[in-house]
Amino acid sequence: MASKGVSMTLASACLVILAAFIHATWNLMAKRAAPVGPVFVFAYNLVSCVAYAPWVLYLITNRAITSSGHVVAFVLLSGVIHLAYSLCLQRGYQQAELSVVYPVARGTGPMLATLGAILVLGEAPTARALAGLAAVVVGIGLIATRGDLSAFRRPAGMAGLRWGTATGGLIAAYTVVDAYAVKALGVAPVVLDWFANLLRFVLLAPLVAANPRRALRAMRGFWWLALGVGLLSPLSYILVLAALETGAPLSVVAPMREMSMMVGALMGMVILRETVGPWRLVGCAAVIAGVILLSWS
Numbered sequence: 228m229a230s231k232g233v234s235m236t237l238a239s240a241c242l243v244i245l246a247a248f249i250h251a252t253w254n255l256m257a258k259r260a261a262p263v264g265p266v267f268v269f270a271y272n273l274v275s276c277v278a279y280a281p282w283v284l285y286l287i288t289n290r291a292i293t294s295s296g297h298v299v300a301f302v303l304l305s306g307v308i309h310l311a312y313s314l315c316l317q318r319g320y321q322q323a324e325l326s327v328v329y330p331v332a333r334g335t336g337p338m339l340a341t342l343g344a345i346l347v348l349g350e351a352p353t354a355r356a357l358a359g360l361a362a363v364v365v366g367i368g369l370i371a372t373r374g375d376l377s378a379f380r381r382p383a384g385m386a387g388l389r390w391g392t393a394t395g396g397l398i399a400a401y402t403v404v405d406a407y408a409v410k411a412l413g414v415a416p417v418v419l420d421w422f423a424n425l426l427r428f429v430l431l432a433p434l435v436a437a438n439p440r441r442a443l444r445a446m447r448g449f450w451w452l453a454l455g456v457g458l459l460s461p462l463s464y465i466l467v468l469a470a471l472e473t474g475a476p477l478s479v480v481a482p483m484r485e486m487s488m489m490v491g492a493l494m495g496m497v498i499l500r501e502t503v504g505p506w507r508l509v510g511c512a513a514v515i516a517g518v519i520l521l522s523w524s
Contacts, residue, residue: 325491330514365510367391
């Protein structure tokens, strides 16, 4: 029996690690399509809805998935938060580099969740929690400035920090909502993600319908990126939700996902030719260490 528990743990870890690499890959694609803005979000949600519809229909028809007021409410809430996250992330990529926005967004989620528990819920911070918060703050500072504190006085230097932090707050929100839907309400991960994508598609449709020709012009040359993000974005998140569904604790899954920030920073440096440098890599390592400390506190 012990060996079964270990194998399930290893399987969950492999799912999360694979998800981290896929997540960094689709964010690289989204960064390349940054000029398109919300229309690109609409396009890749269209791809996601079409591509994953057969799987969702199969699950609904063969597993007799039941719905309730609670399930519908959490699916709607998840969709709204994911829409805000997608638009915020895409706007961040318009304003700043991938190697800034992406690591900051991935690191601030756990930091904000811990601060909320301390300030709102009145939880007493442990030494590990305080050390984790300090490591995340220092790491984010290094990522945003590359060790040059004068960057905080430049508007361009603050753009990535602002949008990354806002995106991180939305990541923290949807992580809690979706984990509850999967673990407590028993919603299949792919079903939850598909309906959230469908809601985003519906909410963005009026924007595209207002001027379809302009939308098509904006997407010229970017459809292959929309195809990649539309296929990979749900897959990366479904793998994480599947790990949670098999019993992996959120406190372990959440920090394991954050290895994607180092992958994203390296992709920004190697593929997009962004000036990452040693300070940003040190900052990524500090954020990862801080997130691990926060999860263990």
